[in-house]
Amino acid sequence: MKKALALTLALSVILLPVTTSAHPGRTDKKGGHTCYTNCEKWGLKYGEYHFHNSGGSSSGGSSSGESGSSYTSPITAPKAQYNVFQYTAYLNSFGSLEAAISYAKNYNSTSVVNIDSGVMTWDNYRSQVFQYNKYLGDFSSRTAAIAYAKKFDHTKVIDLESKKIFWHNWPRAVYQYDKYLQSFSDQYQAQKYANLWDHALIVDTLTGEVEKINW
Incomplete structure (x- = not known):
């Protein structure tokens, strides 16, 4: 009797349906994850984040051939539009000006430069403005200092850290x-x-x- 029961249990385990996933890796609470294994096989790049939709199937009602999952468009990072520098040292790149400025504010003497135009759009270089040798004021950024200095002739903007002339409008x-x-x-x-x-x-x-x- 015991042998018959054991045989029945063994057969029931063997005959249980086997479920396979589209590719290895657990999904997060959003229903997606990052691919690190056989990514090219699944049409993904190594390290690419993507979503899984459970129960996916191909059009026309036929089986997809890969039970359990189908893919939506992967999440891709925005194209870098701004570089962050500390003096001439490159620090990082960002897709938005807001993100670049937020990062740059963590450091002193940094600037945010538009990659396409090469224009410095934000900075926190502490500067002073002079007309000839007359002191006109302190500024928390070169951009603000230059904008003020342009109101006068024979002015110069001096970087407080290096003591060098960064800009002037002398002839x-x-x-x-x-x-x-x-x-x-x-x-x-x-x-x-x-x-x-x-x-x-x-x-x-x-x-x-x-x-x-x-x-």
Whole structure:
């Protein structure tokens, strides 16, 4: 009797239906998980997060061939639009300006730069503004300091950490050889004009630096 009962139990275990999952790995409370095993086999990238829908089947009512799961579109990170720097050291990239600024605020002397345009859109470089040698004010960012300094002539923005001049609107004098041509308060405009001439020189009247154009 005992042998017959044991045989019956063994057969019932063997004949139980076996359920297979689409691919290994438990799902989280959202119904998805990250793939780390045989990802290419399931049309996924290694480390890609995706959802599982239980009881999935192919169209037309036929069996999907992979019992238990089907896939929805994977979650993908937004394309990086902004880089965060501490001085010239790269720290991280983000898909939104808000996220980049939130991260940058955790550090001193950082800037957020638009990847496409190269424009610094936010920073926390502590700066001072001077007109000639007259102190005009302290600012928590270069962006704010420059915006204020542009209201006056012969101003300069100095980085408080490095004590270096970051920006100024002192004239840039353009020469051809030793012949004076014209002056500009904006460096870009000076370079644009100097490119019209051969053997041009741009002289920074504040620092004394000389830039050669078309030599």
